[in-house]
Amino acid sequence: MTITQLYYVLAVAEHKNFTLAAEKCFVTQPTLSMQIQKLEDELEVLIFDRSKKPIQLTEIGQKIVSQAKNIVNESDRIKDIVDQQKGFIGGEFKVGIIPTVMPTLLPMFLTNFVNRYPKVNLIIEEHNTEEIIKRLKNGHLDVAIAATPLEEDNLKEIVLYYEPFVAYIPENNRNFDKTEIDINDLDLDSILLLQDGHCFRDGILNLCKNKGNFTDTKFHIESGSFETLIKLADEGLGTTLLPYLHTLDLKEKDKLKLRHFKEPRPAREVSLIFPKSELKSHIIEALRSTIAGVIKGAIAFHNVEIISPLKNKKGVY
Structure with a gap:
């Protein structure tokens, strides 16, 4: 039994296809198949049921894959x-x-880290939270930056910063003259949101659900970018909420339309997320310290109310 054979087994288990697994492992399909066959012969069991399409793990194969993940992680830890x-x-x-987070945070730390x-x-890589969790668990990412807490048993989180939600209120809105606002000041029928x-x-x-009972159908306009939401708000189609760091790059005339919430300000918690195996922990710490060094001067809010990023979850942290 070799570590390489276990890598091949994990690749087939993930992709459920020998040819695709071989491509991902940068070997020929016959080479990969032969090594897995040798392992099955040694163990005198079938790891995969090749009669099914896509290929499925056998009952014993599922247990072998679970243990193989541990072994491969531990072998990587030796390199660490x-x-x-x-x-x-x-x-x-x-x-x-x-x-x-990508367009605002990445330019702040990337040059420093590379230097x-x-x-x-x-x-x-840019991914939504669901895909990030999947890739972390499959070993395709070493670390991620996302809104937390995620309540994932196998992942560890280190908080980087707290980022308040900021309201973007166009001039024709009844809340424009207020210096600070409360979530109850907003018209839930006209909040513009990012796409699902x-x-x-x-x-x-989740922030709005904390303040009253309503259904998601109140939110009727969605877009893929904050820039589009801002333009829609300026056209009189509603208001929107932005993450604080995104507001720093707005034009001065648009900054006049920003309104902070009353304390404790609703905010998202942004963290480094990585498997509890903590592989490459020295590089993760280097990334954390680099981001911490540049974020201090840009964002420093303490009296905040952390809003859950989990879909359909009501509550704060």
Whole structure:
């Protein structure tokens, strides 16, 4: 039994196809199939039921895959131990970031991180929270940046910052003259939201659910970007809520339309998320410290009410 064979087994278990698994492992399909067959012969069991399409794990195969994940993780940990002992911070490092954080946070820390750790081959991917959780669990991401808490047993979270929701109120709105607002000041029938699949949207829905009973059907206009929501609001079609960091890049005339909520301000918690196995923990810490160094000057809110990012969850933290 070899670590390579276990890698191949995990690839087939994930993709449910020998050819695709071979492509992902950068080997030929016959090579991958032969190594898995050798492992099955050694163990005298069938790991995969090849008669089914797509290929399925056998009952014993499911148990083998579960243990194989542990073994592969532990073998990767040995590499981590050696790298940390040598003081080496480098190699491939995959980071997932949710769409509502990527455009504001990434430019703030990327140059600093690349300059400080030039030997790290940083691969950054944009995914929604659901896809990030899946990729972290499958080992396709080393770490992610997303709104938390996510309540995932196998994932660990380190808070980076708290980011308040800020209301964008057009001049023709009855709340425009207020210096601060409460969620009850907003007309729930005219709040403009991001499309379904964005956790920032779910946070707004959860915020409003804390204040009263209503159905999601009150929200009738959705868009894929904050820029479109702002334009729709300026056209008199409603109001919208923005994450604080996004408001920093607005034009001065648009900043005049921003209104903070009364304290405790509703906010999202943005964290680093990674598997509890803590592989590449030295690079994760390097990323955390880099972000912490640049975020301090941009955002420092303490009296906040953390709104859950979980879809259809009512409550705060």
